[in-house]
Amino acid sequence: MEAQLEPDQSPSLFPFIFAIIGLVWYVGLWSIGLLGCRTGRRRYRMRPRSPLATAPPDSIPGVSILRPLKGLDANLYENLESTFTQEYPDFEIILSVADEQDQALPIARDLISKYPSISARIIIGEEVVGVNPKVNNLIRSYREATHDILWVIDSGVSVAPGTLARSVDLLESPTYTRPPKRRVAVVHHVPFASATEGFLGSRIEEAFLNTNHAKMYLAINTVSIESCVVGKSNLYRRSDLERESNDDRDCTHGLAAFGKFLAEDNMIASALWHELDLRHDLSCDVVHIAIGKMSLSDYVWRRVRWIRVRKHMVLAATIMEPFTENLMASSIAAASLRYLFGIPIWLFLVVHHAAWLWVDLDVYESLAGHPLPADRRWWFFTAWCLRELLALPIWFLAMLGNEVIWRGKKYEVLRAGEVKGTSGDGNHGGLFRLFTRWRQQDSHYQPLPSNHSDT
Known part of the structure; x- marks a missing residue:
């Protein structure tokens, strides 16, 4: 009799093991999320205000601020002006256009005229060192910059006026005390998005960057077991880049060695x-x-x-990315706890989604410095839900091909x-051509796409 029961009992072990694995995975994801929060x-x-903000110019390291320009980004004037108003005694600004x-050139010239006391100049003309247009735009500025940082x-x-001083504080901080001793080579910043236009894609992008993306980005960088850098705003030393990026195959070095990558920011940080x-x-x-005009298709x-x-x-x-998303993780946990x-x-799902949303909103409030405004809550919650629903279909779509469209x-x-x-022609085709019917002629970061990188 016992011999007859064993075949029937043994399969039940596998659901139990899978349920335990699913629960452990879920607890791990919550640990990461709470760490980010x-x-x-x-x-x-x-x-806090950095002491470097009021230090004598000859007592601090100089900084060269490089800003590649391409077209009229949303709020371009205010974006560029924020670097002219940095509370730091010794910096220069180099604005480059291809x-x-x-x-963007008239705006750049207006700001240089408005702030004559700031050392600022424009470099016109790119140098093609690879397929990445942002690197091609930056390479002359990189070589002509006065300072090493x-x-x-x-x-x-x-950026806020104190951003540069606080960033240099970190870059110049003492060597890490715990072994192995490692010097800071890159200081980077978390992006915080605002949808300036009432477009659906803009709202979803805002909800994504300010909650799930920020939460995971903060947690991964807190653990610091691997390089994870977004290239919106990075400080590093040119001398470090020249030292580590030699490429014997094509004799390129420094920034030029990264012109063959689309995500040059991530590759630079990873190499360092x-x-x-x-x-x-x-x-x-x-x-x-x-974020300017971004349609749903643009976001996807x-x-x-x-x-x-x-x-x-x-x-x-x-x-593994789909298993870290809200809907997939909660479904696995719900089945595990039910079994x-x-x-x-x-x-379980009601409690889970309420708690998950609360954590995401807490991350938003930390980055924004204020609660979510009451007049934006309905739109924000809608965009947050749509982001969660679209995550898995977007992942499947991405895994089906290798071609990408960037800046046309x-x-x-x-x-x-x-x-x-x-x-x-820079249009998306195939089975998903329907998405292009929604595209705007002057899509997000209008009227020309900008030089942004993403995670």
């Missing part, structure tokens, strides 16, 4: 981390992004683009995140 509270709810007809900041973001064994640090400042293809880039850089993490403890699925050009993503240009 706690980091946001501790790091961003108080921003084309002398660029629409470079602050590369996208044209689509603005792995090749020179240096570390990164997050400032207590955020960079503010004004923007997320697709960066998932396709990531899957060629960190394939295992990209494959192990008989907890009703509907009850089509690229194929290759091994290790390298890209090559391909033929095409």
Whole structure:
């Protein structure tokens, strides 16, 4: 009799094991989320003034601020002006454009005239060192910069007046005390988005960047077991970049060596981390992004683009990404708890989603410095829900191909995140051509896409 029961009993072990694994995974995700929430509270709810802000100019390191320009980003004047008003005694600003007809040039010239006491200049004309147009735009500024410390900041973001001083504080901080001793090589900033236009894609992008993206970004950088850097605003030393990025195959070095990558920001940070064994640090400042006209299609293809880039850089993490998303994680946990403890699925899901949303809103408040405004709550909650619902379909769409559209050009993503240009008109086709019917002629970051990078 016992011999007959064993075949029937053994299969029940597998659901039990899967339920335990699912529950452990869920607890792990909550630990990461709560770590991001706690980091946001501790790091961003108080921003002290740096002593470097009032130090004598000859007692502090100089900084070259490099801002690549391309077209009229949303709030471009305010974005650029925020670097002219930095509370720091010794810096220069270099604004670069690839084309002398660029629409951003009049604004750049107006600001230079408005702030004659600031050392600022414009460099017109790119140098093609790779397929990445942002690197091509920056390379002359990189080489002509006066100072070793470079602050590369996208044209689509603005910063608080004390950001530079607090960032240099971190970059110049003493060597890490715990072994292995590692010097800070990159100081970066969490992006905080504001939807300046009432477009659906803009609202969803705002909800994504200010909650789930920020929460995971803060947690990963707090644990610091791997490089994770977004390139909206980064400080690093040119001397470090020249030292670690030599490429014997094509004799390129420094910033030029990263022109073959679409996500050059992530690759620079990763190279400093792995090749020179240096570390990164997050400032207590955020960079503010004004999101212009972004349709739902724009949002979808923007997320697709960066998932396709990531899957060629960190394939295992990209494959696991759906299991870190709210809906998938909660479904796994609900099934596990129902099997192990008989907890009703509907009850668990109600409690879970309420708690998950509360944590996301807490991260938002930490970065914003204020609660979510009452007149924006309905839109924000709607956009948050749509972001959660779209996460899995976007991931599947991204995994089905290797081509991406960036700034009107089509690229194929290759091994290790390298890209090559391909033929095409820069429109999305195939089974998903329906998305393009929703595209606006002057889509997000109007009227021309900016030089932004993403995670």
